[in-house]
Amino acid sequence: MRVQLSTFTLILLAGLALGGCAVGPDYKKTEPDSPKGWSRLDAAAEPVTSAGAPGDLSQWWRGLNDPLLTELIEQAMHSSLDLRQAQARLREARARRDVAEGGQWPSVSASGSASLGRSGMIPGAGSAGDRFSTSFDASWELDVFGGKRREVEAAGADLESTAASLDGTRVSLAGEVARSYVEVRALQVRLGLARSNLASQAETLQLTGWRAQAGLVSEQDVEQARSNHEATLALLPSLEISLAESEHRLDILLGQSPGTLHARLAAGGELPALPARIAVGIPADTLRQRPDVRAAERKLAAETARVGVAVAARYPSFRLSGSIGAEALVRGTTGNGGGILYSLVGGLTAPLFDAGRLRGQQEMQDAVREQAQVAYEAAVLTALQEVENALVSLAQNRDRAETLERAAEAARKAAELARQRYTAGVIDFQSVLDTQRSVLSLEDSLASTRADEVLALVRLYKALGGGWSPPAEPGPAGEDTP
Numbered sequence: 001m002r003v004q005l006s007t008f009t010l011i012l013l014a015g016l017a018l019g020g021c022a023v024g025p026d027y028k029k030t031e032p033d034s035p036k037g038w039s040r041l042d043a044a045a046e047p048v049t050s051a052g053a054p055g056d057l058s059q060w061w062r063g064l065n066d067p068l069l070t071e072l073i074e075q076a077m078h079s080s081l082d083l084r085q086a087q088a089r090l091r092e093a094r095a096r097r098d099v100a101e102g103g104q105w106p107s108v109s110a111s112g113s114a115s116l117g118r119s120g121m122i123p124g125a126g127s128a129g130d131r132f133s134t135s136f137d138a139s140w141e142l143d144v145f146g147g148k149r150r151e152v153e154a155a156g157a158d159l160e161s162t163a164a165s166l167d168g169t170r171v172s173l174a175g176e177v178a179r180s181y182v183e184v185r186a187l188q189v190r191l192g193l194a195r196s197n198l199a200s201q202a203e204t205l206q207l208t209g210w211r212a213q214a215g216l217v218s219e220q221d222v223e224q225a226r227s228n229h230e231a232t233l234a235l236l237p238s239l240e241i242s243l244a245e246s247e248h249r250l251d252i253l254l255g256q257s258p259g260t261l262h263a264r265l266a267a268g269g270e271l272p273a274l275p276a277r278i279a280v281g282i283p284a285d286t287l288r289q290r291p292d293v294r295a296a297e298r299k300l301a302a303e304t305a306r307v308g309v310a311v312a313a314r315y316p317s318f319r320l321s322g323s324i325g326a327e328a329l330v331r332g333t334t335g336n337g338g339g340i341l342y343s344l345v346g347g348l349t350a351p352l353f354d355a356g357r358l359r360g361q362q363e364m365q366d367a368v369r370e371q372a373q374v375a376y377e378a379a380v381l382t383a384l385q386e387v388e389n390a391l392v393s394l395a396q397n398r399d400r401a402e403t404l405e406r407a408a409e410a411a412r413k414a415a416e417l418a419r420q421r422y423t424a425g426v427i428d429f430q431s432v433l434d435t436q437r438s439v440l441s442l443e444d445s446l447a448s449t450r451a452d453e454v455l456a457l458v459r460l461y462k463a464l465g466g467g468w469s470p471p472a473e474p475g476p477a478g479e480d481t482p
Contacts, residue, residue, distance in 0.1 A: 022146020024308020034283040040391040064272035077257040086169040093162035100155035106140035135325025147312025154305035161298035167291035167468040174467035180250040186451030187243040190277030197440040201229040221429040232313040289465035297380040305367040310362040316350035386463035391458035402444040411438045
């Protein structure tokens with residue numbers, strides 16, 4: 001239904017549009033429920049502590065004291081394809097916010113035309129006239145019930161959610177680069193241990209061969225020694241495959257072709273060392289720091305505002321349009337003519353019957369808002385869970401590493417004693433084989449566990465939301481940083 005409105009009514013409606021309240025629920029941010037402390041903190045013990053705030057987690061990797069790791073993470077922050085894609089999504093969200101803001105204001109357009117006319121076949125008996133016209137047209141949908149304002153509110157919250165997701169991409173990127181780097185170093189250490197044990201087994205094989213030639217042992221000992229040596233040699237290809245895959249994954253994280261980093265990583269190196277102190281703060285600190293929690297909260301704010309958009313769609317809409325123009329006619333025989341033209345039109349459109357479509361859209365959007373509420377609550381619980389899991393993993397891997405260190409040291413002593421006693425002919429060769437296999441297994445498990453300990457620390461920093469930093473100062477209104 002469409003009706004004409006008086007000028008006074010239009011002015012009144014314009015005032016309502018500028019100063020009225022928007023329909024729909026008003027979003028109110030609330031702090032999520034969180035426990036007062038971490039339940040697994042006591043198990044983690046040193047170097048983890050909750051004393052004080054967690055401090056600056058924006059560059060947590062520097063605490064691992066590995067210059068190459070620091071260089072790779074900082075390089076990834078500039079060249080990662082995932083980060084570039086997240087930055088493009090942020091620009092898209094900013095543009096959508098600008099489009100929504102532009103919808104609140106009148107749109108103005110200009111047009112002009114010119115025509116040349118002639119009539120009559122006999123010279124001097126006809127007429128000629130040139131017509132020129134120009135006009136400015138404007139239209140404005142009055143935001144009486146706040147639907148446009150809710151759209152702007154939703155677009156602004158979407159922008160903030162996307163910005164938080166960009167920070168979340170930085171958090172994930174730093175964690176993934178560190179994880180791949182630790183895996184590379186761990187595999188290099190494991191390869192070194194396997195080659196060292198292989199050299200020891202080769203010496204044993206040579207010794208057994210000499211003793212067999214001297215008739216001191218049977219060929220069975222020689223074949224057992226050779227079997228043990230070959231079995232260890234067979235481990236190398238699988239470790240090399242895993243090492244290459246980890247290197248290539250690191251290349252991709254940095255936005256480079258596979259194999260680019262091979263020369264820089266081939267020199268090898270030790271696993272990054274754990275820092276002397278790790279401050280985790282309290283759960284409330286983590287929930288404020290986590291970008292994914294912030295993104296979920298802003299998504300909830302956006303969906304709440306869109307409920308207002310759906311509610312406003314059920315109310316009448318008002319539109320004001322007008323134009324002003326000039327027209328001139330230049331005649332060849334009768335002189336000049338022209339005039340000013342203007343018009344002002346107001347209209348109202350109201351839904352009378354839609355078979356429940358608009359009401360269904362409102363209910364649908366309210367259900368979307370509820371889903372966003374649940375997603376936000378789930379993000380909070382997931383954040384707390386990831387920190388607790390990382391604390392347990394860090395503590396248990398540290399204890400396991402200490403136990404394996406003692407076991408490996410004992411196995412190395414046992415292997416040396418067994419070799420000496422076998423050379424002296426006191427024990428059989430099976431004892432030598434058993435101790436050598438035990439050394440290889442325990443040393444490999446120790447290297448893997450120490451890597452798992454560092455990876456647990458990486459997961460802890462990631463779970464705490466480390467890897468990004470908020471702007472030092474807020475920018476001007478309407479300006480966002482990528």
